[in-house]
Amino acid sequence: MKLLRTIRLDASDSFVFEQAAEPGEWAVSGAFAFARCDPRSLRGRARTAFRAGFLGVGSLGRSTLAQIVEASEDDRSTVVDGLARQLVAHFGAPGVETARLAAEEEVSCAASLCGHPAGVLVAVTRSQDNGTIREAFRTLRPRERALHARAFEFLEVVGDDVPSEQIDLAGLGKGAQR
Numbered sequence: 001m002k003l004l005r006t007i008r009l010d011a012s013d014s015f016v017f018e019q020a021a022e023p024g025e026w027a028v029s030g031a032f033a034f035a036r037c038d039p040r041s042l043r044g045r046a047r048t049a050f051r052a053g054f055l056g057v058g059s060l061g062r063s064t065l066a067q068i069v070e071a072s073e074d075d076r077s078t079v080v081d082g083l084a085r086q087l088v089a090h091f092g093a094p095g096v097e098t099a100r101l102a103a104e105e106e107v108s109c110a111a112s113l114c115g116h117p118a119g120v121l122v123a124v125t126r127s128q129d130n131g132t133i134r135e136a137f138r139t140l141r142p143r144e145r146a147l148h149a150r151a152f153e154f155l156e157v158v159g160d161d162v163p164s165e166q167i168d169l170a171g172l173g174k175g176a177q178r
Contacts, residue, residue: 002114003071006063018045021056021063026079028110030055039128
């Protein structure tokens with residue numbers, strides 16, 4: 001079985017998100033965190049989290065990328081239990097059993113993205129369309145001929161869903177509002 005863990009290739013997550021996930025946290029999409037807000041009203045770092053952030057289960061911080069990793073049944077159970085507790089404590093779930101059902105669904109969704117070899121990176125792009133949050137996922141993997149390169153030189157996109165909207169990471173880091 002495979003699941004997702006947050007990964008940090010550089011320090012950018014710490015300035016583009018209000019709270020960056022710690023590297024190596026179990027991760028889920030986390031789109032549910034935006035269910036009770038109007039994404040069009042989000043600005044700055046909150047908007048960036050909506051557009052392109054995985055949710056770290058332990059910290060509830062965001063990560064631009066998640067990595068596919070091998071996992072055991074115990075790991076999966078730990079992720080589900082941890083997310084269920086977070087849903088009760090921070091998202092208004094009425095009880096642990098209800099939260100556990102929602103957490104199971106969210107973790108199953110994350111696991112469904114892991115049909116690639118361990119080590120492959122996954123990116124998410126989120127948008128809102130007629131009140132519905134839509135997500136597109138892309139996988140990023142090292143080029144076969146790359147022996148050693150910097151993080152942003154060796155990744156290639158696999159898939160057709162390339163985001164049409166550009167994000168000014170440098171501007172967000174300086175506190176610019178879009």
